[in-house]
Amino acid sequence: MNRRPTGPGTSDSSEAPRSPATWDLETFRKNLEEHIEMLREDEETTVPPERLMLQLEHDSEFLEIVRNWERLEEARRTDAWKRALAIADKHAREVVPVCLRCGECCRQGSPTLHLEDLELLKAGKIPWDALVTLRRGEPVHSPFQERLFFLLDERIKIREKPGSHTCLFLEDGGSDCTIYDDRPLQCRAQACWDPTQARELAEQPYLRRADLFADVELLYELIAEHDRRCAFDRLRDAFERLDQTKGESAGEVLELIAYEEHFRGFLQKKLNIPQETMPLVFGRSFAELTALFGFRVETRPDGTRVLIAESA
Ligand code: SF4
Structure with missing residues (x-):
């Protein structure tokens, strides 16, 4: 590794090395977790800590060290600790080609x-x-x-x-x-x-929504109508103009958001669509999508709405 992490029990630690000879299993695990956290900073580390821990739990050599730790003579624990570190370093650089359900993709x-x-x-x-x-x-x-x-x-x-x-x-x-x-x-x-x-x-x-709703009377036609009247491109164009006009055209964006909100509310009521399925049926509202452009809509106490830049 280019930047070798220092850790407890390693000879290049800036602190006085604490000897693994005296560690119980809990201390072994705690120091290993610290080492894994430090590996996160290493430029050759490609495996995230959660997955690295899971890979270790499936490594027979590592499991043997853990199983025998409490029984090991103190003199042999330093060698076993160094082996455990080497195994962790190896797993930090190589994803084992099997799904360990670490949740990283999710x-x-x-x-x-x-x-x-x-x-x-x-x-x-x-x-x-x-x-x-x-x-x-x-x-x-x-x-x-x-x-x-x-x-x-x-x-x-x-x-x-x-x-x-x-x-x-x-x-x-x-x-x-x-x-x-x-x-x-x-x-x-x-x-x-x-x-x-x-x-x-x-x-x-x-x-696609056609696979779900094409046979539902009226619904699919209204989905298509919503797409026509409230296409995402309209919102994107309005935000582009907002940028070009340096904020002067905020009214246009707010009008568009209000229009989409009104239309979506009308369709929801007309078709009696539960609120929870609205994101599937009509997608995300324009108000929600403003976040993609770095804004949010805020309603003032007098009922007027304003666009707020997220960084503001
Ligand atoms: S459904 Fe979600 S949580 Fe389940 S495997 Fe897929 S991404 Fe992960």
Whole structure:
């Protein structure tokens, strides 16, 4: 490694080395966790700490050290500790090609659904109110490249936890998928050590609202009408003008947001659509989407609305 982390029991520690000879298993684990935290800073580390811990728990040599630690003669513990550090260093650089259910993929974004996932929806394995539609033109993150791109066609995704990219179905504070046996196609194909299968999945047909609602009388026509009148491009153009006019055209953005809100509310009432399924049926509201442009809408005590830059 280019920048060798220093740690307890290592000879290059800036502190006086504490001898592993006297450690009980709890101290061994605590110092190992500290070492793993330090590995996070190393430029050759590619495996996040949570996954690294899981890899260690599946490494037979490491498990043997842990199993025997309390029984080891004190004189042999330093060697065993150095071996444990070397194993941790190795795992920090290499993702083991097997899914350890570390939840790392699930924290980087929720899955996009494919037509094949329709069966899971029909069987009630994935509730409809856990979904959101990203409409044509909306910006999304490419899972394969560090850049945004604009959708040429809509996508239906599982929703993410508020203020994060974490999938709604990842257990709170843990790494378990709460629908693991019924997880969507993308999750089954996802492999953090090899993106090939996930890339190939892009060739499979995606699920669209037409697959869900084309047979529902009136609904699909009104979805199309909402898309026509309130296309995402209109919002993007209004924000572009806001930038060009240095904020002078804020009224235009607010009018557009109000118009979309009114239209969506009218359709919801007319069709009696539960609030929880609105993000699937009509996508995210213009008011919600302002966050993509770095703004939020605030309502003043007198009822007027203003656009606030998020950094303000
Ligand atoms: S559905 Fe399950 S496996 Fe898929 S991203 Fe969400 S938590 Fe992870």
